[in-house]
Amino acid sequence: MSSTERLQRYLADERGGCGDEEVSQRLAELEEIDAAAGGPALDQDVGLLSALANETRYKIVRILHVAGEELCVCEFAPLLDVSDSAISHALSQLTDAGLITRRKEGKWRKYRATARANAVLIALDGSRELRL
Amino acid sequence: MSSTERLQRYLADERGGCGDEEVSQRLAELEEIDAAAGGPALDQDVGLLSALANETRYKIVRILHVAGEELCVCEFAPLLDVSDSAISHALSQLTDAGLITRRKEGKWRKYRATARANAVLIALDGSRELRL
DNA sequence: CATTCAATTGAACAATTATTCAATCATACT
DNA sequence: AGTATGATTGAATAATTGTTCAATTGAATG
Numbered sequence: 001m002s003s004t005e006r007l008q009r010y011l012a013d014e015r016g017g018c019g020d021e022e023v024s025q026r027l028a029e030l031e032e033i034d035a036a037a038g039g040p041a042l043d044q045d046v047g048l049l050s051a052l053a054n055e056t057r058y059k060i061v062r063i064l065h066v067a068g069e070e071l072c073v074c075e076f077a078p079l080l081d082v083s084d085s086a087i088s089h090a091l092s093q094l095t096d097a098g099l100i101t102r103r104k105e106g107k108w109r110k111y112r113a114t115a116r117a118n119a120v121l122i123a124l125d126g127s128r129e130l131r132l
Numbered sequence: 133m134s135s136t137e138r139l140q141r142y143l144a145d146e147r148g149g150c151g152d153e154e155v156s157q158r159l160a161e162l163e164e165i166d167a168a169a170g171g172p173a174l175d176q177d178v179g180l181l182s183a184l185a186n187e188t189r190y191k192i193v194r195i196l197h198v199a200g201e202e203l204c205v206c207e208f209a210p211l212l213d214v215s216d217s218a219i220s221h222a223l224s225q226l227t228d229a230g231l232i233t234r235r236k237e238g239k240w241r242k243y244r245a246t247a248r249a250n251a252v253l254i255a256l257d258g259s260r261e262l263r264l
Numbered sequence: 265c266a267t268t269c270a271a272t273t274g275a276a277c278a279a280t281t282a283t284t285c286a287a288t289c290a291t292a293c294t
Numbered sequence: 295a296g297t298a299t300g301a302t303t304g305a306a307t308a309a310t311t312g313t314t315c316a317a318t319t320g321a322a323t324g
Binding site: 145204206217219221223224238239240 | 269
Binding site: 265266267268269270271272273274275276277278279280281282283284285286287288289290291292293294 | 295296297298299300301302303304305306307308309310311312313314315316317318319320321322323324
């Protein structure tokens with residue numbers, strides 16, 4: 001049983017009409033939705049979300065977001081309960097994903113949340129109460 | 133070497149002052165940042181982000197978002213190149229995370245993106261061009 | 265009530281990921 | 295030059311995740 005057959009049965013069931021044109025029209029609409037949904041930005045978005053989808057990394061971005069300024073690694077490392085090495089790996093992934101930026105200052109390294117990171121966190125904060 | 137010692141050296145290096153009060157004041161500020169960053173919503177947020185951090189699941193939410201209405205599983209399944217079983221697992225995770233809702237209609241199942249899902253996708257769309 | 269079909273569930277396995285340890289790089293200080 | 299320190303890197307391993315297959319549920323239909 002092909003997937004278009006199932007769709008055909010669904011449309012017949014749902015709308016009474018079971019003509020071939022109705023099926024192919026809905027198929028065309030769905031193709032359009034698919035095209036709009038699956039742009040080239042999809043991989044980049046999934047990359048960003050994967051970078052945020054971890055407690056250590058999310059907390060780093062949160063801290064930098066709340067701080068509102070660049071922070072030295074040595075300032076936020078004590079707030080995280082993993083090794084320095086793990087923190088460094090996390091910072092590297094977050095930088096690659098475009099969520100934070102790095103600046104050198106002597107032997108210290110300072111990180112700051114990007115506008116993109118702030119936008120996502122603000123959206124999360126603003127939608128947390130929504131029930132639907 | 134404790135982490136507060138490193139912070140102490142950093143503050144001495146950065147600001148000249150190396151008094152104990154300056155260190156403990158900065159520590160207090162950082163604790164406050166930590167408290168603001170690590171609320172109880174953190175786990176929920178990471179859960180939501182983990183649910184979105186996968187191509188199949190992200191694409192489902194994108195499709196439902198673009199569609200702007202509820203869709204039958206049989207309508208969007210053909211747009212995804214994984215098994216029906218994988219789709220069902222994905223739908224279950226997305227529902228748990230609060231990104232989609234489910235409604236039964238006869239033997240069909242219809243899903244819709246939640247307001248929270250829409251908010252996050254809009255933030256991603258709106259911030260994609262930002263360079264910093 | 266037996267059958268068909270849409271969708272879901274659970275078990276299994278492959279693939280990916282998160283963390284740590286050890287070593288290294290880079291900068292400053294003596 | 296030699297040493298100390300902040301941070302990063304790579305390799306190894308444990309833990310988690312994503313998908314499929316097989317079996318099941320629940321609703322409609324003959």
